[in-house]
Amino acid sequence: MPEGFRKNERTDPTGTASCFEPLEPAVRFFIRTIVVYKRLRLNFIILILLISLTPFLLLGGIFSYEFSSMSRSNLEEQIKYRARLQANAVDLYLRGRTAILSGVADLHTIDELVDGKALARLLEIINMRAGGFVDLGVIDDKGQHLAYVGPYNLKGLNYNQQRWFAEVMSKGLYISDVYMGYRQIPHYIIAVRRQENQQAWVLRATIDSDAFNTFVRETKVGKTGDAYIINREGVFQTKPRFEGEILGESGLDPSLFGEGAVVERQTNEGRRILIASSWLKNKDWLLVITQDAAEGMGAFFKTRNAQRIYMAIGCLAIFLITAFTTHLSVRRIEKTYQRKDEFNAQMIQDRTPLRAGDRIYIENYVLIFQPDETPPESLEEERTTLHGEKPAGPKPSPP
Numbered sequence: 001m002p003e004g005f006r007k008n009e010r011t012d013p014t015g016t017a018s019c020f021e022p023l024e025p026a027v028r029f030f031i032r033t034i035v036v037y038k039r040l041r042l043n044f045i046i047l048i049l050l051i052s053l054t055p056f057l058l059l060g061g062i063f064s065y066e067f068s069s070m071s072r073s074n075l076e077e078q079i080k081y082r083a084r085l086q087a088n089a090v091d092l093y094l095r096g097r098t099a100i101l102s103g104v105a106d107l108h109t110i111d112e113l114v115d116g117k118a119l120a121r122l123l124e125i126i127n128m129r130a131g132g133f134v135d136l137g138v139i140d141d142k143g144q145h146l147a148y149v150g151p152y153n154l155k156g157l158n159y160n161q162q163r164w165f166a167e168v169m170s171k172g173l174y175i176s177d178v179y180m181g182y183r184q185i186p187h188y189i190i191a192v193r194r195q196e197n198q199q200a201w202v203l204r205a206t207i208d209s210d211a212f213n214t215f216v217r218e219t220k221v222g223k224t225g226d227a228y229i230i231n232r233e234g235v236f237q238t239k240p241r242f243e244g245e246i247l248g249e250s251g252l253d254p255s256l257f258g259e260g261a262v263v264e265r266q267t268n269e270g271r272r273i274l275i276a277s278s279w280l281k282n283k284d285w286l287l288v289i290t291q292d293a294a295e296g297m298g299a300f301f302k303t304r305n306a307q308r309i310y311m312a313i314g315c316l317a318i319f320l321i322t323a324f325t326t327h328l329s330v331r332r333i334e335k336t337y338q339r340k341d342e343f344n345a346q347m348i349q350d351r352t353p354l355r356a357g358d359r360i361y362i363e364n365y366v367l368i369f370q371p372d373e374t375p376p377e378s379l380e381e382e383r384t385t386l387h388g389e390k391p392a393g394p395k396p397s398p399p
Helices: 025-107 110-114 116-129 163-171 209-217 298-350 356-367 379-387
Strands: 133-140 145-149 173-175 188-196 199-207 226-231 262-266 272-280 285-292
Touching: 025 116, 025 173, 025 188, 025 199, 025 209, 025 226, 025 262, 025 272, 025 285, 025 298, 110 116, 110 133, 110 145, 110 199, 116 133, 116 145, 163 173, 163 188, 163 199, 199 209, 209 226
Parallel strands: none
Antiparallel strands: 133 145, 133 199, 173 188, 188 199, 226 285, 262 272, 272 285
8 A cells, every 4th residue: 555545543533444444435434334333322322321310310319318318207206296295185185084073072072972863963064064974983981882873883882902992092093094894894984082071982983985085096197097095014095996906915015115206117917107105194104196107108209209200201301312412423423434435545546646745634634524525526636726736647658
């Protein structure tokens, strides 16, 4: 190959000119298109996508994590607040019933209350104004039931051996846990002791369990929320909505709970629930609030799904724009080298030796050649333009 047509490394960044030089321009263009430019296009797309998508996806992941943490924290704060609020409400409910019962005992003597009609009238008035009582009973200091108004036949029974009777006689006030008692159904009582003429007596009332359960459960939220009370042994004092019965084991350890504590637990159905609690009744009862984590974070999941859709659309848009612009850029490079191949082929066909200045010009011309420009028709025409020379004619034949 003539010296003037050696490859200039600067004009061929793909490094393929030397191996393709003996080939025809069409064949060389085809090989570049299939092998080199396809790989170049793929490398460009991968590089641009890495630069574009890495920060985009990183920011999206950070946003999703932070928003998830904030939503979880807000949900925990909500159920802790509801637990404290409802515990205060239950305490107020019990104190109100205790105050009513104490007022009745303070305003009436034992002789007045032993009269069944007077006791019945008091029960009627109390339930009319406040509600929440099932029955009333008067008991002397020996545990004998002197008078009773209510749905059960308890008059004449003796409570001297009952735990609640010993408690009220020693403390003056007693609010029981749920127990069965003589009636053999779960119930709670409030009992107050009064002293009259050197004789102690007790006024006792049974709390309406259904009304109390309804009141406790008012704080539940959504389809999966629940509220109930357990005692220090973890025994249900009110009936939960989903699992368990009154006086059944809750499976919760009250020592793990307290003000400000939120515990996550998995149910038998596989649901993950958040549990918050608050103590009441002088820390004898623990009010428990439960909330399904999936339902409580429903708003977050909707926002997260919308974010994923928007990010997917953004990634698709970045990919399409990258592929389109890369295709245009690589196609422009293809056209540039196609023109260069055609130009080199034409010079080879002319077989005209080049001077040093011509070779430098051609190398620089190819380096800056634009695909939209028209190359010279022949080397001789370009030489004429460059040096102002006329094309050399054929040498005369020797005589």
